[in-house]
Structures are given as structure tokens and as C-alpha cells.
Amino acid sequence: MTLSKKTQRIRKFLSYYAPYKGLLIADLFSSIFIAALALILPVCVRYITKDVLENGTENILATILQMGALMLAIIVVQTGFAMFFDYKGHDMGAKIERDMRMELFEHLQKLSFGFYDSQKTGQLMSRLTNDLLNLAELYHHGPENLVIYGTQFIGSLVILLHINLKLTLVICLFLPFMAIYSFVFYHRLQKAYARSRSRIADVNMQAEENLSGIRVVKSFANEELEIKKFSAENSYFYQSRANIYKNEALHFTVIEKFFTQLITVAIIVVGGIWIAGAALDVPDLLVFILYAAYLTSPVPKLAFMVQQYQDGLSGYRRFREIMDTIPEIRDAENALEIQITRGHVEFRNVTFRYNEEQDYVLRNVSLDVQAGETVAIVGSSGIGKSTLCSLIPRFYDVIEGEILIDGINVRDAALCPLRQQIGVVRQETFLFGGTVMENILYGRPGATADEAVEAAKKANAHEFVMELPNGYDTDIGQRGVKLSGGQQQRISIARVFLKNPPVLIFDEATSALDYNSEKAVMDSLRTLAKGRTLFIIAHRLSTVRSADRIVVLTKEGIAEQGTHEQLYALDSVYAKLYNTQDL
Ligand SMILES: Nc1ncnc2c1ncn2[C@@H]1O[C@H](COP(=O)(O)OP(=O)(O)OP(=O)(O)O)[C@@H](O)[C@H]1O
Ligand SMILES: [Mg+2]
Structure with a gap:
């Protein structure tokens, strides 16, 4: 990465603070x-024990009370700041997290079908949640920790050096060991956490697969x-937990209990010896013990801060990876606000494949569909019928050739x-989860309830909807699981009836319906299709018999086209398909 690119990245990273500059400064x-206030308290202790009690002043009681009042004031002010910082600091992190999540979600809405073909939903979800959570922690605690622990460490070091140089050096002797120990074991602990996270993911996956497939199991x-399978995963997870507890004991307990107390003991022993030799006095020893904690506590925090920085940055990298993905399919410059008045759809020498590793699905396909025509596309499974139709609304872009609607290339039209x-x-x-009504209105969000009911009637859905416990207000469960396959299909047809567009594509839209419902x-589709261009894909050829034109797609492209009677009379590909179905 060149320097300027790196600075650009850093600038971009910092730019998320921009709306909250005031808050950041206040927080810091x-x-x-x-x-700093925490550092003043031991100074007060020293003043009371040394200057007041040991050396004596005129009015001891009054001075002690004054100092008490001062310390109380310090504590109150400090609490006030801490409350602000706890609340507003976290709030700032959460706000940045909210902004970034929104930005990411909006970008995800823009990305094309092709992007989603190659992504795992679970991973995208974790970018929207976990990654941004880690990132918010970094945005909030990163600069804050640096300032707090930096001030604490440098401040206490300066004060300790001022009180007693040699005793300070005794403490400093321990610090490198403490730092190395904490880095090594914090790293091990993090690895243990990561392993445990992946183990619990395995347990979840196993349980989810089992529970959703419980009928097959039984x-x-x-x-x-x-x-047996579950027991194996479950005990792997247990082992990973046990490993965490071992490493937590090795890290936190050793640092908090052993190292910290070891330093205190060292100060007392060395200080005690020096007091005996009159090289130190008791109040200084006391203050030393108080300050030693300030000096040592930032040391293990260093490993934590490094980890937080790494976690946050890798989350940020993954965030940028998506944000920097340019939607494959987007509006051209000067894109036209297309107004489909007639619905004349023309495929001109269209060639298409999904990606470079794959074979071509369509090669040099030309098809001219007149305004208002109903065209059925038939052909064996996997031949490219859905693919052909998905090129019309530009879910994918053609590789070669062009598709024109009312004479306008779809690539020039605004999406x-x-x-x-x-x-x-x-x-x-x-x-979507929600009620029947909400799902139908998805077709045209501004439509009225009456219009939605009208659409449902046309889709032959009204009757069964009225039999649901709450009619149109019935909750259909996640992804509509509470409805049968055929009922779900009719709701999705009603959605398009409500949308009422000039060009319609019905891809196996009635495959789950019985003969009467389909009919x-x-x-109603025929009524709706009057004056509109309609593409129908159906395996059940009886469905498409009455189409104005039937197009038979084969590996070689369009093999035959014409009305049912014409194609049947040809006694070739279509006739064979039709006859095998009739059997
Ligand atoms: N998103 C995709 N990414 C990569 N390849 C795909 C994708 N969708 C479909 N294909 C491939 O393209 C070919 C054509 O698929 P398409 O869905 O158009 O067939 P179809 O004629 O609609 O079949 P069916 O009648 O089974 O619905 C198939 O070989 C399929 O494997
Ligand atoms: Mg298909």
C-alpha cells in the first residue's frame, strides 16, 4: 500500500468521529x-501523614478536616467525570456503530445478485453485528484507554521518581516481566476464546440441523x-471452555494476585530495610504502596489494548471490503428514466454466463416479443429459462448482445x-414475516387495503385468507411458514397483481397449485395480461397451451417457436415434451 493510500485509509477510519468531535474531545x-484526579489522592495522604502528622502544624485537626473536604471534593468531581465518560463515551461508540451499520446495510441493498451468489448470509450477518461491535469498542475505548493509562503511568512514574528514585527503580525491575507474561498469556487466552467461539458455532449448527430435520431423523x-454426533460436539465445546478457564487463571489470577502483591511485598521489604537504616520514612512508604498500583495496572492493559486494536481493525478491514465493492449492476451515467408504454421486449444476440468458471447458459439468443404478447418459455430443467427472464429487469447483465424494452437498451435505463x-x-x-396484508402491500407500498384485497381475489387467494384466524391480519410466521406452499405462491402472485406493471414475468408461479386453483x-392472469407483455415459464405444458407464442429453449438456443398447434404439428422437440407429459 502506498503511503498516500494508507493515509487515506486512516483518514477514512477517523472520519467516523467527525459528527461527534465535541463528544470525543469531552470524553478525552x-x-x-x-x-489526574486519581493521582492527587495519594498526594493528600502524603501531606496528612508526613507534613501534618509527622512534622506537625499548629492546627492539626482543622488541617486534617480541610484535607478531608478537599479529598471529598476530588472524589465527587471524579465521579462526575466518570459518569459522563461512562455514559457519553459508550454512547459515542454506539452512535458510530449505528452510523456504520446503516451505511453497510444501505450498501448491501445496492449490491447485485452476483455478489450474493458468492456470499454466505451468515458471514454477512456477522459483519453487520459482531464486527461492528468490536469496531465500536475500538472507536470508543481506543483513544480513551490510551489517554487514561498513559496519564496514569507517566503521572505516577514522575511522582514516584520525585519521592524516591531507588525504590521506583525496584518497582520498574518487575514491570518488563509483568509485560512479557501478560502478552504471552493474553495471547493464549484470546486463542482459547476464539477456539471456543468456533466450537459453540459447531454445537449450534449441529443442533439447528438436527432440530430442523427432526422429522427425517425420526x-x-x-x-x-x-x-452420538451431538455428544462429540458438546464435549469439544466443554474442552474449549475448560481451556479458557485454565488460561484465565494463568492470566488474570497470576497478574492480579501474584504480580501485584509481589510488588507490594518487595516495596515493604526493601522500604522496611531502608526505613531501618533511616533512608526512608513511613509516610513515603505508604504513599509508595498507593502509587505502585497506578504504575503497574496499565502494564497488563497494554496486551488488552493491542488485542482490541487488532480485532477492531480486522473488523474495519472487512467492513471496507464490502463498502468498497462496487455494485456490478448500477445506473449508467445519464441513465434514462424509462417509461414502458408499450412493453416491446427484444433480445438481440444475447450471450450470458454467470461467471468465468462456468459454461455459457445462453449463446446468441434472439427473441422479439411484441407489445402485449404472452410468451411461454419451455425447456428442460437447468436449460436457462429463469436466467433468460432475469436479464430483462437487469438482475444480471448480458455478456454480449443487448436487451431492448420499447427500443431502450436496459443497460441505459435507470434501475x-x-x-x-x-x-x-x-x-x-x-x-416476509408479518401479516398477509403487509406481504401483499409489499407489491405497492402506497396501495389501499381495498386494492390489496382486490389483488388477492385475482390471485385466487381471498378465499383462503378469509378462512385464516385473523383474515388479512393473520401473522404468517417467519418466511410465511404457517402457509402451505400453494398459499404462499398465491400471496406472491397477489403482490404482483397489486404492483400492476406493464411487463410481467411468471416463473413457475403456479407450480404448487392444484388444477382448479391454477386455472x-x-x-385472472389473462385478464391482467391484456395490453401487457407477459412471460410465462412453466413445466406443466397444459398451463402454457393458450399462450400467443411458445418458445422452446434447448442447449443450442431457441429450437422452435410458434403457437401450441403449430409446434405440435411440427412433431419435433415441443411435441415430444408435450407427449411425454401427457402420459
Ligand atoms: N446464480 C447462479 N450462479 C451460477 N449459476 C447459476 C445460477 N443460477 C443458475 N445457474 C446455472 O445456470 C443454468 C440455467 O439455470 P436456470 O435457473 O436458468 O434454469 P431453468 O431453465 O430455469 O431450470 P428450471 O426449470 O429447473 O427452473 C443452470 O445450469 C444453473 O446451474
Ligand atoms: Mg427456473
Whole structure:
């Protein structure tokens, strides 16, 4: 990475503080004050024990009370700062996290189908949640810890050196050992945490697979096998927990209990000897013990800060990775606000494949669909019917050739209006959690409830919806699981009936329906399709018999096209397909 690129990255990283500059400065100031005020307290102790009690002043009681009042004031101010810093500091981190999550989510909405084909949803989710949480911790605690522990360490070192140089050096002798020990064991502890996280993920996956496939498990009577598999994962997880506790004991306990007390003992022993030799006095020893904690506690924190920095930065790197992904499919410069008035769709020598490793799905396909025509695309499974149709709303871009709608190349059209004017019922139905009404209104968010009901009637959904416990207000469960496959399909058809676009694509939209329901939906579809261009993909050829034109797609491209009667009379590919289905 060149220097300028690196500075750019750092600048970008810091830019998330920009809206909260005031808050950041206030937070850093309160950190300094908290650390500095904490350093004053032992000075007061020294003043009372040494200057007042040992050396004696005129009015001992009054001076002690004054000092008490001063210390009380310090504590109150310090608490005030600490409260501000705890609340507002975390708040700032959470705000930055919120902003970044929003930015990421908005960007995810822009990325194309191709991006999602190659990503795992679980990993994207963890970028939206865990990564940003770690990052917020860094944004908030990173500078703050540096200031607090820095002030604490340097401040106490200066004061200790001022009180007694040699005794300070005694403490400093221990610090490198403490630092090395904490780095080594903190690193081991982090590894143990990471292993445990991956083990619990395995347990979750095993349990989720088992529970969602419990019907298969039971029908094969494989419960014993499942228990064995789960028991293995469960004990791996236990081992990882045990490893964490061992490493926590080695890290925290040794540092907090052993090292800290060891230093205190060293101060008392060495200091005691020096007091005996009159090289030190008791009040200084006392103050030394108080300050020693300030000097030593930042040392193990260093390992923690390094880890936090690494975690946060790797989260940030993954965040940028997505943010820097440019959507493959986006509006061209000067994109046209397409207005589909007729619905004339033309494929000109279209060639397409999903990626470079794969073979071409479509080669040099040309198809001219007249405005208002109903075209059925048929052909064997995996031949490219869905692919062909997904090129019209630009879910993917053609590799060669072009697709024109009303004479405008879809690549020149602005995406949003283009997609708003093409209605797609996809092969795989997807409904959102929520009510039936909410799901239908998804087709045209501003529509009225009456319009939604009208659309449901056309999709032959009204009757079954009215039989649901709360009618249109019935909650259909996550992804619509509380509805049957055919019911889900009818809701998704109603969604497009409500959208009412000039170009329609029905990809196996009625495959889950029985003969009568399908016939009813197809009848309304024919009414809707009047004056609109309609693409229908269906395996059940009886569904597409009445189409204006049937296009037969094969490996070689479009093999035949014409009406049912014409193609049947050809007695070739279509006739064979039709006859095998009739059997
Ligand atoms: N998102 C994708 N990424 C990579 N390859 C894909 C993707 N979607 C489909 N394919 C491949 O493209 C080819 C055509 O698939 P397509 O879904 O268009 O077939 P289809 O004719 O609609 O089949 P079916 O009748 O089974 O729905 C298949 O070989 C498939 O494996
Ligand atoms: Mg398909």
C-alpha cells in the first residue's frame, strides 16, 4: 500500500468521529481528569501523614478536616467525570456503530445478485453485528484507554521518581516481566476464546440441523446416531471452555494476585530495610504502596489494548471490503428514466454466463416479443429459462448482445424505474414475516387495503385468507411458514397483481397449485395480461397451451417457436415434451 493510500485509509477510519468531535474531545478530557484526579489522592495522604502528622502544624485537626473536604471534593468531581465518560463515551461508540451499520446495510441493498451468489448470509450477518461491535469498542475505548493509562503511568512514574528514585527503580525491575507474561498469556487466552467461539458455532449448527430435520431423523429412527454426533460436539465445546478457564487463571489470577502483591511485598521489604537504616520514612512508604498500583495496572492493559486494536481493525478491514465493492449492476451515467408504454421486449444476440468458471447458459439468443404478447418459455430443467427472464429487469447483465424494452437498451435505463415497471413472480417464493396484508402491500407500498384485497381475489387467494384466524391480519410466521406452499405462491402472485406493471414475468408461479386453483389464477392472469407483455415459464405444458407464442429453449438456443398447434404439428422437440407429459 502506498503511503498516500494508507493515509487515506486512516483518514477514512477517523472520519467516523467527525459528527461527534465535541463528544470525543469531552470524553478525552474527562479521561485525563479522571486519571489526574486519581493521582492527587495519594498526594493528600502524603501531606496528612508526613507534613501534618509527622512534622506537625499548629492546627492539626482543622488541617486534617480541610484535607478531608478537599479529598471529598476530588472524589465527587471524579465521579462526575466518570459518569459522563461512562455514559457519553459508550454512547459515542454506539452512535458510530449505528452510523456504520446503516451505511453497510444501505450498501448491501445496492449490491447485485452476483455478489450474493458468492456470499454466505451468515458471514454477512456477522459483519453487520459482531464486527461492528468490536469496531465500536475500538472507536470508543481506543483513544480513551490510551489517554487514561498513559496519564496514569507517566503521572505516577514522575511522582514516584520525585519521592524516591531507588525504590521506583525496584518497582520498574518487575514491570518488563509483568509485560512479557501478560502478552504471552493474553495471547493464549484470546486463542482459547476464539477456539471456543468456533466450537459453540459447531454445537449450534449441529443442533439447528438436527432440530430442523427432526422429522427425517425420526423417520429413519436415527436418534442414537444423532445423539452420538451431538455428544462429540458438546464435549469439544466443554474442552474449549475448560481451556479458557485454565488460561484465565494463568492470566488474570497470576497478574492480579501474584504480580501485584509481589510488588507490594518487595516495596515493604526493601522500604522496611531502608526505613531501618533511616533512608526512608513511613509516610513515603505508604504513599509508595498507593502509587505502585497506578504504575503497574496499565502494564497488563497494554496486551488488552493491542488485542482490541487488532480485532477492531480486522473488523474495519472487512467492513471496507464490502463498502468498497462496487455494485456490478448500477445506473449508467445519464441513465434514462424509462417509461414502458408499450412493453416491446427484444433480445438481440444475447450471450450470458454467470461467471468465468462456468459454461455459457445462453449463446446468441434472439427473441422479439411484441407489445402485449404472452410468451411461454419451455425447456428442460437447468436449460436457462429463469436466467433468460432475469436479464430483462437487469438482475444480471448480458455478456454480449443487448436487451431492448420499447427500443431502450436496459443497460441505459435507470434501475429503479425499470424494476418498478416489471413484475416478477420468482420460482422460489419468498414472503416476509408479518401479516398477509403487509406481504401483499409489499407489491405497492402506497396501495389501499381495498386494492390489496382486490389483488388477492385475482390471485385466487381471498378465499383462503378469509378462512385464516385473523383474515388479512393473520401473522404468517417467519418466511410465511404457517402457509402451505400453494398459499404462499398465491400471496406472491397477489403482490404482483397489486404492483400492476406493464411487463410481467411468471416463473413457475403456479407450480404448487392444484388444477382448479391454477386455472383460476391463469384466468385472472389473462385478464391482467391484456395490453401487457407477459412471460410465462412453466413445466406443466397444459398451463402454457393458450399462450400467443411458445418458445422452446434447448442447449443450442431457441429450437422452435410458434403457437401450441403449430409446434405440435411440427412433431419435433415441443411435441415430444408435450407427449411425454401427457402420459
Ligand atoms: N446464480 C447462479 N450462479 C451460477 N449459476 C447459476 C445460477 N443460477 C443458475 N445457474 C446455472 O445456470 C443454468 C440455467 O439455470 P436456470 O435457473 O436458468 O434454469 P431453468 O431453465 O430455469 O431450470 P428450471 O426449470 O429447473 O427452473 C443452470 O445450469 C444453473 O446451474
Ligand atoms: Mg427456473
